[in-house]
Amino acid sequence: MSTNWRFLWVHVTVVLALLLLVMPLPAAVNLFRPDWPLLVLTYWVLALPHRISIGTAFVFGFLVDVMVGTILGVNALGYSVVAFIVAANYAKIRNFSILQQSLLIGLIFAFYHLLIFWLSHFLTGVSFRMAYLWPVLTSMALWPYIFLFLRRFRRKLKIQ
Amino acid sequence: MKPIFDRGPSLTLRLFMALLASVGLITVDHYTDASVQIRSYLTASVGPLFYLANLPQDMLFGASEQFKSHQKVLEENQVLKDTLLLQNGQLQRLQFLQQENDKLRALLGASPVTEGKRLIAEVLAVYSHPFSHQIVLNKGSNDGVTVGQPLLDDLGVLGQIVSVGPASSRALLIVDNTHAISGRIERTGLSVVAEGIGQADTLRLIHLPHSTDVIEGDRLVTSGLDGVFPEGYPIGRISKVQRDARQPFLQVNSEPYAKLDRIRYVLLVWPHHGTSVADPQIIAPESEESGKEQR
Numbered sequence: 001m002s003t004n005w006r007f008l009w010v011h012v013t014v015v016l017a018l019l020l021l022v023m024p025l026p027a028a029v030n031l032f033r034p035d036w037p038l039l040v041l042t043y044w045v046l047a048l049p050h051r052i053s054i055g056t057a058f059v060f061g062f063l064v065d066v067m068v069g070t071i072l073g074v075n076a077l078g079y080s081v082v083a084f085i086v087a088a089n090y091a092k093i094r095n096f097s098i099l100q101q102s103l104l105i106g107l108i109f110a111f112y113h114l115l116i117f118w119l120s121h122f123l124t125g126v127s128f129r130m131a132y133l134w135p136v137l138t139s140m141a142l143w144p145y146i147f148l149f150l151r152r153f154r155r156k157l158k159i160q
Numbered sequence: 161m162k163p164i165f166d167r168g169p170s171l172t173l174r175l176f177m178a179l180l181a182s183v184g185l186i187t188v189d190h191y192t193d194a195s196v197q198i199r200s201y202l203t204a205s206v207g208p209l210f211y212l213a214n215l216p217q218d219m220l221f222g223a224s225e226q227f228k229s230h231q232k233v234l235e236e237n238q239v240l241k242d243t244l245l246l247q248n249g250q251l252q253r254l255q256f257l258q259q260e261n262d263k264l265r266a267l268l269g270a271s272p273v274t275e276g277k278r279l280i281a282e283v284l285a286v287y288s289h290p291f292s293h294q295i296v297l298n299k300g301s302n303d304g305v306t307v308g309q310p311l312l313d314d315l316g317v318l319g320q321i322v323s324v325g326p327a328s329s330r331a332l333l334i335v336d337n338t339h340a341i342s343g344r345i346e347r348t349g350l351s352v353v354a355e356g357i358g359q360a361d362t363l364r365l366i367h368l369p370h371s372t373d374v375i376e377g378d379r380l381v382t383s384g385l386d387g388v389f390p391e392g393y394p395i396g397r398i399s400k401v402q403r404d405a406r407q408p409f410l411q412v413n414s415e416p417y418a419k420l421d422r423i424r425y426v427l428l429v430w431p432h433h434g435t436s437v438a439d440p441q442i443i444a445p446e447s448e449e450s451g452k453e454q455r
Binding site for chain 2: 015018019020022023024025026027030053054055057058061062063065066067068069070071072073074076077080081084087088116117119120123124125126127132
């Protein structure tokens with residue numbers, strides 16, 4: 001397998017995460033749905049910051065906008081900002097333990113959700129509820145598993 | 161890290177470009193009308209992904225249908241037969257009443273209310289993010305679905321179609337923050353506007369003066385004045401009336417009848433523009449009359 005061919009797997013994982021984002025779920029757990037694509041993307045930016053960064057994040061953010069039906073560009077902006085934060089500090093974040101990383105992911109994702117809220121508030125006048133921030137907690141809890149799973153996946157396929 | 165290839169522009173520059181592009185997108189989508197067309201193309205292009213995402217649920221439902229016991233299927237069949245018999249009985253009376261109503265309306269010179277075409281669609285994806293309440297349906301322009309078409313379930317109004325692809329379409333629910341619907345309080349006939357506030361169980365009735373006669377438990381039905389939803393379909397029940405003299409208007413909330421948090425099948429309704437044109441001698445006196453009323 002050539003390097004570029006293997007590299008395609010990165011995009012496959014993010015597309016799978018997109019499917020998880022729109023998969024029908026019972027209303028009771030819907031509010032807690034983690035930000036799958038953003039989690040997966042964060043991992044890849046952290047692992048390959050010189051190949052996957054703001055450009056890829058922008059494209060997938062745009063796809064999220066299209067699938068979810070928010071105003072086009074809102075999630076693209078949020079994803080780009082998250083990718084920038086991670087790509088600019090990848091060396092530091094890699095040295096943290098997984099639990100510390102998890103906390104940091106929580107902070108970054110909370111910022112992402114607030115950013116999306118501010119934009120939506122500015123554009124359509126939504127009002128804030130604490131329940132909007134549930135995905136931050138579930139994403140935080142999922143980060144160690146996503147991280148370990150994708151690292152194994154990456155090493156097996158030798159994507160670098 | 162070995163820099164084997166050119167790294168391109170710096171991170172900050174890339175972020176700047178991404179921000180610029182997003183703000184451009186937001187402006188085009190939010191402040192111009194070009195986005196309706198663009199969105200329908202985009203909906204069409206991601207349609208297959210929704211079918212893919214729906215696959216596990218389909219298989220699960222399929223499996224549970226497969227393994228249902230014979231006894232249970234028979235029971236269900238019996239219940240359905242009973243319901244059908246009951247409803248057919250009611251339908252006979254309805255047809256008679258409708259004929260009578262049409263005759264009476266013709267005597268009054270008002271246009272008859274007719275039933276348009278209907279189509280059942282399945283929900284492919286529910287996206288009830290607090291900021292946007294939308295669903296994706298498995299019917300598109302191939303089945304004649306158009307933008308602005310109303311959507312019902314067995315209990316009440318659900319929403320309307322906002323973008324259409326060939327095999328899928330996207331609908332905005334009435335509780336979405338950007339949606340408003342024109343309604344009428346059944347008891348008093350008062351026209352109101354009910355807007356969504358982003359919560360699946362609440363609509364807000366806006367700009368009602370303090371003297372308005374409205375009480376908890378009143379039924380809210382569509383008025384047909386918005387030109388999107390046909391007249392007379394149930395929207396919701398008035399769930400809260402708060403008279404606070406410090407507020408400029410009455411605070412009235414309504415709870416939608418439709419089960420917006422567990423939608424699986426929806427009914428697409430075609431509005432009936434055709435009738436008024438088909439029968440001009442009936443519509444003529446009405447337009448005269450409405451002219452008089454305005455004067």
